[in-house]
Amino acid sequence: MAQRVGIVVGSIVAVGLLVLAWAAIRPGPLAFAGKGVALSDYSGQPTGVPADFQDTERLARGQYLTQAADCQACHTTEGGKPFAGGRPFDTQFGTMYSPNITPDQETGIGSWSDAEFLKAVHEGVGKGGLKLYPAFPYASYTYLTDDDVLAIKAYLFSLTPEKNVPPANALKFPFNQRWLMTFWAAMYNPNTRFKPVADHTPTWNRGAYLAEALGHCGECHTPRTPLQSLDNRRKFAGGMAEGWRAYNLSSDKESGIGTWSQDDLVSYLKTGHSMDRGSAFGPMAEAVHLSFAKLTPSDVSAIAEYVRSVPPVDTPDLPAPKSEPAPADPAQGVAMDQNTKGREFFAGVCSGCHGWTGANSLVSHSTLTGTRAVNDPTATNVALAVLRGSSALPPSGDIATMPAFGAAYSDADIAAVSNYVTARFGAKGSAITADDVRKLRETN
Ligand code: HEC
Ligand code: HEC
Ligand code: HEC
Structure with missing residues (x-):
């Protein structure tokens, strides 16, 4: 009897430990594609600016990367000066405001050293050790190379300094306790740089760097766990962005974009429209306008190749889109007495x-x-x-x-x-x- 109880208790403990391990191990954004190799051991060139980017000036390079990472969208208020901060973000934990990242000495980041800037972008730790909230998507930017982060800094530091102090965050207890972010970052920020996957093409790897490290598609399109980490077990299965649904980008044929062609996706990213698929609104329109539309053709194409390779994951509430047009007669289709x-x-x-x-x-x-x-x-x-x-x-x-x-x-x-x-x-x-x-x- 005692032995049987022991076995039962033992199994419960074992299952409990397995569940804990499952919850604690967070697959990275490229886990679906196989094992990566160190950048230095890889012959391709997935980082930096693309080969068809002609300008070799460091600032032009920095500007390209800043646009590809879309730093401007979050760090600008409607009608405000670019990068001067103050844009509100409503979360379930309260409202927070983006800081001023122009090179103003007092109200911006003008006094930041390279090391401080790298630590913020890779680790979410600001000047003086300030623990930053993951509304700043550093768990994606952590995959950027040091070189690219410093090119972005050089570009930001070439801008006109703007004096602007954004409103203070209005977060509820306990989320207003910044030190808690130490634990969040320890658990959910991988703090590792990009690792190419040698089994895939150089274009795919460039696309992966653009989509994961720079363009941070998953920050909007991957669902989150209750603790706000990206749930890459359901990679690209759809998330929320400022009230909008950022739909399923996986290759699922019903609820994802599995029936989109390469051209459909390229056109959508480049112009915000795809003739048969629709148009980008809200945060996606903004990302197209400020970021994806400014990338070279080779880069947009690489993102599309990479995104289309993501395995299908179903979003249960999204049906396959209806493809037949409605009747031309207004009296048909939806019954006249309905709505x-x-x-x-x-x-x-x-x-x-x-x-x-x-x-x-x-x-x-x-x-x-x-x-x-x-x-x-x-x-x-x-x-x-x-x-x-x-x-x-x-x-x-x-x-x-x-x-x-x-x-x-x-x-x-x-x-x-x-x-x-x-x-x-x-x-x-x-x-x-x-x-x-x-x-x-x-x-x-
Ligand atoms: C999705 C929105 C978003 C994007 C995109 C974004 N940021 Fe931020 N960033 C924030 C928010 C929100 C904060 C404030 C976090 C906090 O208060 O803890 C922040 C904080 C920062 C800080 C810390 C500043 C300080 O005064 O402590 C730096 C530096 C920064 N971002 C730079 C960047 C750079 C560089 C990029 C592009 C590579 C970028 N951000 C893209 C939202 C964003
Ligand atoms: C700031 C959040 C955000 C980021 C970052 C973002 N998206 Fe989106 N995306 C959205 C939202 C919101 C929609 C829904 C727009 C709509 O319905 O008009 C969307 C829609 C789309 C669609 C259309 C899906 C459909 O079924 O109609 C595609 C394709 C897409 N995004 C691709 C991407 C790719 C690729 C990236 C990264 C390179 C990316 N997005 C980054 C928020 C984002
Ligand atoms: C002046 C012309 C115009 C009017 C009026 C108009 N729309 Fe639109 N609508 C557009 C255009 C153009 C687009 C494609 C996006 C764009 O380029 O602005 C669009 C896109 C949409 C979309 C998004 C489709 C997608 O791709 O996801 C919806 C939904 C929509 N309209 C609904 C409506 C409704 C409902 C009304 C009436 C309240 C309306 N529209 C009135 C021009 C119009």
Whole structure:
């Protein structure tokens, strides 16, 4: 009897230890691809600027890398001076503000040494040992080479110093205790540099460096654990970014981008649009505008090659997008007596640009059929697109952009039209409420 109890207790302890080990071991972003080798043992050139980047000046190199890492997006407020900080980030733990990273001596980082800057970007430890929150994506930037980080510093230090003191963070206890970040970083920041995977092509490795170390796609597109570390066991299965859903980027054919061609992805990253796949809004539009659109063709192509190699992971609530257009007759498709408010709003405000079929719409690039947003049963990004419009997209010739309707219409109107759009053009439809829209309106 005692022996049996011993076996049972022993097995429970063993299972407990296994579970703990499983939780403690965090696969890195390239774990899916096999073992990496030291950069010095690798013959290709995945780091630095690409071969088709002509300017050999150090500052031009630094600027290219700063853009590829998109430091500007987070360190600039709407309408504010680039890199002068103050952009709010709403998290479940409270609101935090990005610091000023212009070279101002008092309010920026003008007095920082190279070693201090490296420690911040690789380890999340600021000047004087200040423990930084992972809203600063140092767990991705840690993969950057010292050389590239210092080229970024050289570029930042060539900018005009701006005096600006951003508001103090308003975080709830215990998250306002910075010292706790020591434990977070110890557990979740690998603090290792990029290791190429020799079994893959040089282009793939360049793409991996761009996507993981510089462009930090996973910071938005990989789900997080309750302690906010990236869950690379479900790599690229989708995450949240400032209230928006950053959809599944894995090669899953239903909920990911497994049916996208290389050209679809290149076009989306380079211009924010892909004819059959839709357009980037919100933080993705901003990343395209400030970062991906500025990369050389070889770099955009490398990112696409790498991203397309990520194994499929399913996001349970996302169905395969519906590919057939809706009927041209407004009376067909969604029954006339269903969501009359949404249909009337769509007829009056949206159909002029989008038409009733959703495909080959009247305004170039505004196809709704087949896009992820209208096939998302939460309608989060549809409601946000209607609230805010697409102003963050880079201007592209004669293409009309989507206006913001948030100021002119109520939460109830926007909920109604969002539910109409997902029902008419999507696979499942949605039931977003006025209260959900109100919350989205307030998110930073
Ligand atoms: C996703 C948003 C985001 C991106 C992208 C980002 N940062 Fe930050 N950064 C932050 C936030 C938020 C903080 C403040 C963290 C804190 O208060 O603990 C921060 C802090 C810093 C600090 C510490 C400054 C200080 O005064 O303590 C430095 C230096 C810094 N970032 C540099 C960079 C550089 C260089 C890049 C590009 C390679 C970059 N950041 C990209 C959000 C970002
Ligand atoms: C700051 C957060 C953020 C970063 C960084 C980011 N994305 Fe996104 N991405 C988003 C959001 C949010 C969306 C949804 C946009 C929408 O619905 O219009 C999105 C959408 C996409 C889509 C369209 C997916 C679909 O099914 O329609 C692709 C493809 C994509 N991102 C690729 C990338 C790649 C590749 C990188 C890195 C090189 C990257 N993103 C980095 C936030 C981000
Ligand atoms: C002035 C023309 C115009 C009007 C009016 C307009 N849109 Fe758009 N819409 C666009 C364009 C153009 C795009 C593609 C993104 C861009 O380039 O701005 C777009 C994109 C979208 C998307 C994102 C699709 C994707 O790729 O993820 C949704 C959803 C959407 N519109 C819904 C609406 C709704 C609902 C209304 C009415 C409240 C509306 N639009 C009114 C022009 C318009």
